Amino acid sequence: MEQEPKRLFTGQIRELINKKKGLISLILIIAIVDSAIPVVQVSILGYLVMQLISGVKSDVALFLVIYLFTYFAQHFSAYCKNKAQLKLKLDFAHKLEEEVIQKVAKTSLNTRLQPKFNDSFTAVQNALSPGQISNMIVLMIESLIILLTVIFITINLMSVSIVAPLIVLILLIFVFPLQIKANNIYRDRVLFGHIREQNIISALENDIFSRQGFIEMNIMGYYGWIKNIWLNKFRAFRKIKTKEEIKLQSLNHLLSTFWHVSPVLVVLIVMFTNQISLSQLVILFGSMYYLIPRIFSAVETFTQLQHSLGLFRKVIAFMDEHTPTAKHVLHRATEPQFIKGSNISFAYPDQKNILSNVNFKLNKGDVVCIVGENGSGKSTLVKLITGLLDPSEGMVEFDERCKVPQGSAFFQNFIKLEETIRDNVAIGTENHVSDEQIYKALKAAKGDFAIESGLDTLLDVDLGGINISGGQWQRLGLARTFIKENGIIILDEPTASLDPLAEIELYTSVIDKYSDRTIILVSHRLTATLLADQILVVSEGGITEVGTHQQLMKQEGLYHNFFNVQAMPYLNYYRDKKRLEAN
Amino acid sequence: MLTKGNWRHLLQYYNFIKGYKSWLVLALILLSIVVPVFEVWILNATKDIINQFNNSNNREDMLSYLKLLFILVAISAVVNWILALVIALNNSANEEKSKLIVLDNFIKHKLSEHDTFDFQQRFNLIRYGLNNCVEGFFVIISGLISSLIKVIVLLATVSLLNNVMLIVLLIIFVIPISIIRGYINRSSLILDWINSYNAIKSRYYKGLLLNTSIVSEILMNKSSKFMFGKWNQHMSEINQRDYKAGVKQFNLSLLLGILLASLITIYIANVVLSQEIIANPGDLFLIVTAAVLIIMSCENLFSQIQMIGFQSNQYRMFKDYIVSQTNERSNSKHLTASELEADKKDDRDLQINNLSYRFQNGSKLVLDDITLRLSSGEKIAIVGPNGAGKTTLYHCMMGLLEPTAGTVQINGLHPHQLSPEERASLFSPVFQSTHLYKGISIMDNLKVGREIDYAMIDAMFKDYDYDQLYGGHLGGVELSGGQIQKLGILKGLLGKGILILDEPTASLDPMAEQEVVTMLLRQTRDRIVILTTHRMGITLQFDRVIVLNQGRIVQDGSPQQLLQIEGLFKEMFESQGQIYKQLSEVE
Structure with a gap:
């Protein structure tokens, strides 16, 4: 376990204890009262029976009052417990979840990991169900209550017969493994991820129940077919699930039979060995009926606690595994004079290199264009340059004065926030942003439509907002990038x-307004290279060509091919036109 | 809440999920009758043992009674086990059925003209809701029957003891109070979780924060603070409301609980102080236990009824959603063959x-x-x-x-x-x-159920293994x-x-x-x-x-x-x- 995630957990618990001392001590008092109540009740019942049989009724009224009082105490302690738990939940629900999500949000994850990530996150969700930390605390307190009760009752039992607790102990030794086994089956079923068929089914279902899936089924008419595939896979999974369910139910019932039968068994055995009175019998029966389920719930509480901690460990392990540390991004303050990478390689843990032996140098004010084949590692290179990822080998250097390429980014998959236009543009700014700044950014991104409809226009269609097209969204995304005064773009x-037309407008506006900023452009459209001071060609996990457009064209490499393929129709057109004009 | 409208929805919903395995349902109903009878039988046997013990104190008699009790408990455990298995089988069969219903309705959706982020999430929540709803239908009904029978049998057993005070107390006070307690024990907060503004928004922000493909943007543009702020704001409103509802429920529950405790104690005092019962401590045991069991069964009975209301709401929501989203092909006129x-x-x-x-x-x-x-x-x-x-x-x-x-x-x-x-x-x-589609092979993804021309595939990608499963985390190909x-x-x-x-x-x-x-x-x-x-x-x-x-x-x-x-x-x-x-x- 890495230091930081671990601290995250212990820190939460410590904070809870510090902040809620009163509440927790209250719960402790409740625990002691709660555990004593059944013992008191059983003893009073035994005493009452004794009194009744002997016909002495002098103390009966007093005992009845005490009995009534225990009932009140029982209800009141349950009330206090529930309310304390609610209060804990209110204050601490989502605290841990927030910490973990924040941690996840700081990690640069490979998008291809998303399915795996989703799976692990199902486990995380379980571990972090609202107020899990407070739940854990309550679980611990509950187990304390149960333990105390068990001790009290055992003492009570011993007052009747020494043999009884011994028999119980011997019986339990046989039953404990069964109980743990049952808990494990349950855990496996709840945790998922243990059954491959389950994963396949849920992945398939997610793809079926999606907007894109719906559109395709509606156009291509394969609904019946996919339904059959789903049904077959689901039936295969159902068989396994039913088997597990039967196993679980059988075990559980074996156990519950045990705790129904064992009091009778114990009484039988005790009666063989001892001569006991009716009041002793009442105490014996009563105690047994309290004791056995309590012991079971003790095991259950412990396994639940273990389960929660296990899930938590899983979360932490996942975060450790997929958190390529991104130190730089977090504490750099100004734009660097240069960014230099030498012999950089990068791979996600346990995977093969995405980039190997890459060298680059960017100067302040450069426009760098990254081009390359699909899947060659362009996005990873961008993340390395900006410090979103740390290389697995080699290092990225910045000039000394500056610790950061602070900056802003527009990615293909940008956030289309269902809030106002203002929120969409100003989303990442720390201080208050004036309307003028937002207008300026919108103008730079050619988002005049947004200025026309007003900054407070809501974009959430469900709440009566307006519906804008993909191109318009894109301009809002770009405005978000342009709103920061400095830093890499x-x-x-x-x-x-x-x-x-919009494409060329964008290029001109970027050239006009941000000539002094470092801009990193990734594009399949080589028109983008018009702006570039430097072009990096990424191919098969390395930078194969570096230079300006002219230099690269002379090299006659991949860039040359790319450019020729894309430019050919246009160049032909101009050649023909020229020829026509000449004629 | 259970209203007339809810019953109607429930009946519609029953029609909706017809095609059950009828022997499973029959077994479920039968067992739900047998189980409570057994429990009361055991109670009676225990009463006899105590009375016997008090009267004769004969060890031989006692042992034979205890043996009987032992057998009864064992048989009842077996019956309970069978019931649990039937419920498990029932659930597993119904899960398939309910999922098919959702699938069949999904295809009837109207294409929404805008792409809302919450579309899939909300639909999923509703479909899981319906899933539970289908799973629970007969189980709830059998629980209802079971509780009802238990109350009736217990009342009958107790009335055999000719204790008028108890019957009056049970019918006038205990049962109504238990009903109210049963009612407030289940709240329908889950419904809000699907459709309330705060719930939708908090889901929305959480979804964004956990989407790995936009994490880079959040990081670079430093927008996580904004997003967390929003998420927390919506989340804390939900928590605040849950807390208030919870406290209200606990307060009422405490009040009624104390009332019940007082009633039972007054009753016990009455029994104890009257002379005739002292001769038979077993009867005392029976009465006290029966009173507690009746309270529990009543609470159970009415929380089952509450569940029915809840489920019928779930079903109504699903139906409303489907209807509001469904394309009406009413104007579809198919052309004649000619x-x-x-x-x-x-x-x-x-x-x-x-x-x-x-x-x-x-x-x-x-x-x-x-x-x-x-x-x-x-x-x-x-x-x-x-x-x-x-x-x-x-x-x-x-x-x-x-x-x-x-x-x-x-x-x-x-x-x-x-x-x-x-x-x-x-x-x-x-x-x-x-x-x-993840979870099926690449070839199936290309064919999507059609007859295809394999030559074209070869022309496009040679030497590619099309039979691989798609989906890296499923052990397939990325x-x-x-x-x-x-x-x-x-x-x-x-x-x-x-x-x-x-x-x-x-x-x-x-x-x-x-x-x-x-x-x-x-x-x-x-x-x-x-x-x-x-x-x-x-x-x-x-x-x-x-x-x-x-x-x-x-x-x-x-x-x-x-x-x-x-x-x-x-x-x-x-x-x-x-x-x-x-x-x-x-x-």
Whole structure:
């Protein structure tokens, strides 16, 4: 376990204890009262019976009052316990969840990990169900109550017969493994991820119940087919699940039979060995009926606690595994004069290298264009340059004065926030942003439609907001990038869904307004290289070509091919036109 | 709450899930009658033992009584076990059934005109809700029967003891109080969790924060503070409300609990202080235990009724959601066979006549009087500025949206009147982002249930193992964005009819783009191909270009023709072309 995630957990518990001392001591008092109540009740019943048989009724009224009082105490302690738990939940629900999500949000995850991530997160969700920390505390207190009760009752039992607790102990030794086994079956079923068929079914279901799936089924008419596939897979899974369920139920009933039968058994055995009175019998029966389920719930509480901690450990392990540390991003303050990478390699843990032996140097004010084949590692390179990822080998250096490429980014998969236009543009700014700044950013991104409809226009269609097109969203995303006054600008395929006129407008506006900023552009459209001071060609996990457009064209490598393929229709057109004009 | 309307919903819902395994239901009901009877029997036996003990103190008698008790408990345990198994089997059968219901209804959804983030999440919550609902139906009913029988049997047993005070106390005070307690023990907060504003918003922000593909943006733009702020704000409102509801419930529960405790104690005092009962401590035991059991059963009974109300609400929500989202194909008139025959003449022919489309809540026409006719083998490219209406035109062509005015006809058929299966033979689509199903093989993903031409697959990807499962975390294969897009185009090519492509090359590198377009045109000699793109260079390989602007066709002709005249196409082409020209001149 790494230091930080571990601290996260212990820190939570410590904070809870510090902040809620009163509450926790209250719960402790309740625990002691709660555990004593059944013992008192059983003893009073035994005493009452004794009194009744002997016909002495002098103390009966007093005992009845005490009996009534125990009932009140029982209800009141349950009330206090529940309310304390609610209060704990209110104050601490989502605290831990928030910490973990924050941690996850700081990690740079490979998008291909998303399915695996989702699976692990199902486990995380279980571990972090609302107020898990407070639940754990309550669980611990509960187990304390149960333990105390068990001790009290055992003492009570011993007052009747020494043999009884011994028999109980011997019986339990046989039953404990069964109980643990039953708990484990349950845990496996709840935790999922243990049954491959379950994963397949849930992945398939998610893909079926999606908007894209719906559109395709409706157009391509394969609904019946996919339904059958689902049904077959589901039946296969159902068989396994039913088997597990039967196993679980059988075990559970074996156990419950045991705790129903064992009091009778114990009384039988005790009667063989001792001569006992009716009041002793009442105490014996009463105590047994309290004792056995309490012991079972003790085991259950412990396994639940273990289960929660196990899940928690899983979360932490997952975070450790998939958190390529991103130190730089968090504490850099100004734009660096240069960013230099030498012999950089990068791989996600236990996977093969995405990039190997990469060298680059970027100067302040450069426009760097990254081009390359699909899946060659362009996005990873961007993350390395900006410090979102740390290389597995080699290092990225910045000039000394500055610790950070602070910056802003536009990625293909940008957030389309269902809030106001203002929120969408100003989402990452720390201080208050004036309307003028937002207008300026919107103008730079050619988002005039947003200025027309007003900054407070809601974009949540469900709440009566307006519906804007993909191109318009893209401009809001770009405005978000332009609102910061300094720092690197990252544009990942900024023109993919822009029409040609908007594309050229964007380039001109970027050249006009941000000539002094470092801009990193990733694009399949080589028109972007017009802006570039430097072009990096990424191919098969390495930078194969570096230079300006002219230099790269002379090299006649991948860039040369790319450019020729894309430019050919246009160049032909101009050649023909020229020829026509000449004629 | 259980109202008349809820019962009605429940009955509808029962019709909805008909087709149960009837022997399971029968066993469930039967067992729910047997189980409580056994429990009361055991109680009676215990009473006898105590009385016997008090009267004779004969060890031999005692042992035989205890043996009887032992056997009774064992048998009851077996019966309970069988009940649990029946419930398990029942649940597993019903899960399949309920999922099928949801699946069948999902396909009837209306295509929403906007893409809401919460669409899938909300639908999922509702479908899980329905799942529980189906699982629980008979189990709840059997629980209801069980509790009812227990109360009746217990009351009968107690009344045998001729204790008037007890019966009066039970009927007038204890049972009503237990009912109220049972009622308040279940709250219907879960319903709010699906539809309340705060719940939707908190889910929304959490979903964003946990989406790995946008984590980079959140990090770079430092927007996590904003998002966490929002998430926390909505979350704390939910918690606050839960807390208030919880405290209210506990307060009431405490009050009633104390009331019940007092009543029982008063009663016991009465019994103890009266002389006749002292002779039989077993009766005392029976009465006390029966009183407690009756309270528990009453609470149980009424929380089961509460559950029924809750479930019927779940069902109603599901139904409302489905109805509000379901396409009504009421105007669908299927053409007669002879009409179909007559139309067959225009083989593979697309006609769009005066097509207009307006969104339900919109004032502007998204498509305005579009007329277009394509014949077999024609390859056309549709270009136009963002928001010109390209996607809407596609959705109208494919029958996902019904035209506000005008008609779309393919081979004389109106796509929006056809069933999905009928549409499949008219066209095959390729989307900007390809949808592949995880958990099935790549080949199945390409075939999607159709008969396909394997030669075409070989032509596109040689030596590729198509039988691999798709989905890395399932032990299958992972694909890169480029690969997925190529498979998407192959999936389209393997289909029949008109090929409709929506910016299929937007995420491909230049070489891959060229490769794909060439292959596309080569493999589809006599099919109509319609493609939208922002890359003007590609359009030169097409027979015909249609320029769409603000919902209207502004230009129509071969790309070479359109380049000769001033207009939007030339403007767009040159705005891209001049950059390439500039770049090549720098050389």
